[in-house]
Amino acid sequence: MIGPRIAKGCFNIAYLRSLPCFGNRLSCLPAENSSTKHTPNHPAKRTLKHAIAKLVFALTALMTLGCGETLPPAYKLNSVEFLRQEKLFLGSGEHFDDAYKQEIGSILTALFGTPNEPLVPALLGEDDPVLEVMRPENINMAAGPVSLDYHGKGGGLYRQHCSHCHGITGDGNGPTAAALNPYPRDFRLAKFKYKSTPLRSVPRDHDLTKVLVNGVPGTSMPSFGTLPDGEIAALVDYVKFLTIRGQYERYLMAELSNLDDGEPLIDLKLAQKYHQLAAIEQPTEQQEEELEEVEEQHLDSMWGVVGERLMEDAIERWVDADDNETEIPEAPDAFDSGHDGHRDFVATGRELFYTRGNCAQCHGDTGVGNGQIESFDDWANDWIKTPGVNPFNPKTYKTFTEAGALPPRPIKPRNLTEGRYRGGGQPEEIFLRITNGIEGTPMPATPALTSDEVWALVAYVKFLPYGDVNELPDRQINEKAIAR
Amino acid sequence: MKFYLPAIQQMLVIAICGLFVCCCATAVDAQDGWGTLKGQVVISGDAPEMPLEKVDDHPDKSICLVDGELPKDDNIVVDENGGLRDVFVMMYVKGKGADAPIHESYSKDDEEKELSIDNVKCRFVPHALFVQTGKSVLLKNSDTVGHNCQVTTFNNECNVNLPAGDSVPVKFEKSDKIPGIVNCKMHEWMDGVVLIRDNPYVAITDGEGKFEIKNVPAGEWEFQFWHKKSGYMKKLESGTYKFGRKGQAEVKISNEGETDMGQLEFPTKAFK
Structure with missing residues (x-):
């Protein structure tokens, strides 16, 4: 102990x-x-x-x-x-x-x-x-x-x-x-x-x-x-x-x-020693030297716990959060459903859905969310990745649920045919979900796609609940996508 | 892909780098030579029988077979002589190690030593990787199916979509204490391991369980041993070295040639 x-x-x-x-x-x-x-x-x-x-x-x-x-x-x-x-x-x-x-x-x-x-x-x-x-x-x-x-x-x-x-x-x-x-x-x-x-x-x-x-x-x-x-x-x-x-x-x-055995996070004894030394009104030379040394140690130990971990790590990231806003470039003209090239643009989105967008792998071939369905979100991953834990076997994680963890449930990829979007259904909101991914979930960011490609995916996602995919112009979709 | 840092963090990074350079400059002058640390980690007891990866009837099964067969879980890999792969050997950075002088060969601007994590037949190659903070890592996909590459450590994270045949560079800025995991959410059995750290004195054991860290400052340092399936390897046994609670042992690095720790035995029953 x-x-x-x-x-x-x-x-x-x-x-x-x-x-x-x-x-x-x-x-x-x-x-x-x-x-x-x-x-x-x-x-x-x-x-x-x-x-x-x-x-x-x-x-x-x-x-x-x-x-x-x-x-x-x-x-x-x-x-x-x-x-x-x-x-x-x-x-x-x-x-x-x-x-x-x-x-x-x-x-x-x-x-x-x-x-x-x-x-x-x-x-x-x-x-x-x-x-x-x-x-x-x-x-x-x-x-x-x-x-x-x-x-x-x-x-x-x-x-x-x-x-x-x-x-x-x-x-x-x-x-x-x-x-x-x-x-x-x-x-x-x-x-x-x-x-x-x-x-x-x-x-x-x-x-x-x-x-x-x-x-x-x-x-x-x-x-x-x-x-x-x-x-x-x-x-x-x-x-x-x-x-x-x-x-x-x-x-x-x-x-x-x-920490070493018995070492506290904040060394109060050291702090007390420092304050005792600092309180001496007319310190001798030796006491002054000691004060300097103890002060250094005391500040070092407090710096890690309070300065670095609290101020730099936990708080600092919230300052100027607005500066990190992802820029949303304007959608191409063809994104407008009244535009002549719109159906073709949606077809490009469909192609990306099965190919470079890797969407179908999780959201399923028809977009109903029945692809990869055995993943967990990060709130579960946080502890189910501990050695010895199998999220599909409650016996292996009994100690965690006893400590207050909720039983892990696989996270479902969204059914895109429902037209209901948790983060909002505005095109810009869907653009952000695809570009940045969704934090805490398997949904990845898409740095390998251009913004126009992302807009094409947005057009396809918006088309899915209401449009008839069979009416879209034919496109060469790679063999694997068809086989799936 | 670019990870944006808030201005304050950037300032901090610059400040720390500046400090770092100063430290190095003074420390190098005072440093009494450099040596190489080497050794080998082997298991004692029976090698654990690893199960087949849970590929089941995944639609990409045909692409994920290795030599026509389902791959085995590669979290514990032992060769015929008992050599244990993917053990992280890291300088212990608490206390003295925190101020260890950094040899110039560990310059972060060295673009020749480009690091990468590739996806090959639904496996991460390499399975285990060390990345110094601030260095670029290329996430690659050599497969004909799409992957995503999700890196999760205590202090760092990224999750990018990797289209077939494509690649994306990423950087990590914060130092971690122990390795984190690399996952692909499209193929749940894929799980690599990555250490992101400022201090560059790290090695990962190869297929024979051997490790080597070059240009370690001469003198006494503690080195930690860590494996994904055991955590800190405090049960390591050696005639010469004693391993502490955090899998650490004190090693005296000689400035002449190599310091060989010899064979370090790890009892297989200590895997979690």
């Missing part, structure tokens, strides 16, 4: 709030980073010094608190990822020390608060890039218990509209989740399907807003179009909040296998 030796305790957010740093989430921290918005403002290690000091203070408080009070709603630990890390890196029957769960919980609470009292992790104060990603007032409006104030302004929007499916943690595992097909989205993987940015780029606010307003046709996700714009914006920010929190949690868990 390995793990950090830390005191066990319970979270007490009221106490945390009373701390000078976290009580007021914005004004508490020195804004040392002088760079302005929209310029690269990676905090140098030393810029973080004060922020880290406050964080350590809060952490120390959290970890030494006693139990006793009734606990308010809490974010759930990602037990599936914890188990996966154990299976990947430890021998069979070995486990990470439970103290790590406690430590990860404490770090997350110190940074992100609780469902009733969330914190925006703006460690750098008013200039923190996270404030470009989400507005604290939006987070407050979306989180917390359902409420209505004197002016009729709603609070607790997420719990009112989202949590029964997506779960209070955004783990896609609310009370109704197991009964839905497809399962509700788990935000913690930081993957989103219907967006105007390429794979591995986060969605723009515009994309998330569209999903909330339009819903996702063909799934249990309804339209929330009747909500006022301000409430939609609050929910979009809270989805980003839960995503960043969930991804950061996964990063923390990925660090566990890097």
